[in-house]
Amino acid sequence: METQKKILVLCGGKFAFPALQLLAFENFMCGIGIGGASETIVDALERESEDNNLGFKSFPDKNSISELRQWIDGLKPDYIFCISFPYLIPETVLSYGEQKFINFHPGPLPQYRGAMPIFEVLKNQETETAICTHFMNSEFDKGNIIFNDPVPVEAEDTYGKLTVKLSNRMAHVALNMANMLQFASSIPNQPQDERLSCYFEKPRLSDTYINWNRMNAEEIIALINACNPWNAGADATLQGEQVKIIAAELLDEPHDQMAGTIVSAIDSVQIACVDNQQIAVSILSTDYGIMTASQYITLHPEKAGIFN
Missing domain, CATH: 3.40.50.170 (Formyl transferase, N-terminal domain)
Structure with a gap:
């Protein structure tokens, strides 16, 4: 043998x-x-x-x-x-x-x-x-x-x-x-x-950062998934706040807001994308820590509802 x-x-x-x-x-x-x-x-x-x-x-x-x-x-x-x-x-x-x-x-x-x-x-x-x-x-x-x-x-x-x-x-x-x-x-x-x-090359911040004005909704979701969990989410600026978006899904709803704007923050944090689509964020990380969308909304009651 x-x-x-x-x-x-x-x-x-x-x-x-x-x-x-x-x-x-x-x-x-x-x-x-x-x-x-x-x-x-x-x-x-x-x-x-x-x-x-x-x-x-x-x-x-x-x-x-x-x-x-x-x-x-x-x-x-x-x-x-x-x-x-x-x-x-x-x-x-x-x-x-x-x-x-x-x-x-x-x-x-x-x-x-x-x-x-x-x-x-x-x-x-x-x-x-x-x-x-x-x-x-x-x-x-x-x-x-x-x-x-x-x-x-x-x-x-x-x-x-x-x-x-x-x-x-x-x-x-x-x-x-x-x-x-x-x-x-x-x-x-x-x-x-x-x-x-x-x-x-190994990804840098520029590779993990959501550019609301250049990336469409599907590209943003793909980046979020690619950053979860190794980068603790995709880096982003959300209405002046630095955050990491950990989990989100595509929301097929049109809007009339600027890309990167929070359209609604009731059950999820819905964000306008440049292609007239939205993403619905369910988990994100802020300076307060990792939290669900509802926890984020509780901490930021001024962002609840529809933004004009």
Whole structure:
């Protein structure tokens, strides 16, 4: 019987947990490396690794990557899987073996390169995303693609919901890849089409801010969903007040107000949009804290009713 392939997993936190559990259950894993995670996550993974006789190492910052090659040489894995590992792996480490390093990117490649494809996919109102499995090289998200596994994006998906969906799907994609490596003599792959490539930097305030005069209602809802919960909502100015809008829905009602104006604040905070639509805000964050629309209205009775 052929010896089970040994896989070392490099990850960045909770997103990889379902994949770690499934690969460990199927006896594929020989070690876990965690990069840039909180002490709570590091301690939990270290205990689990000890209980399951797995190698474990934490890489708290970029400088600690200098220790990665020696650790890999000691464990001698057949393959190294990367799931949201935050650091670029240098050639000195990749030279451990050709086509030994495989990354699982939570977005379709080459269209959604970068650290937060989940945010960009939602902001751009995509109806489908993917988990892209690809061989790694010395540049982020540019190695040859093995396959893109499609994942539908539902209208109600927020950053949090889509992250959980992708995390759970990632576990099965990683297991399928492990089984493929177990039985295949070679893995088909193809270079990325650079004509389709786009790299997204980590979002800044300008990317998370609602521009009432330029964004239509659907774009605003998409941005709100893309910012929930990682940014604690989409940033906005609401009648002179800085807020974060956490949850809202499209309200198909015309208005005669300026974009960004509160049209009504009775059951929800209804805000005029530039395309003559409205959004109905149900949860938002202010200097007072996170609150429902009704709590916001109670704190701001002067904003209740119709604004002229």
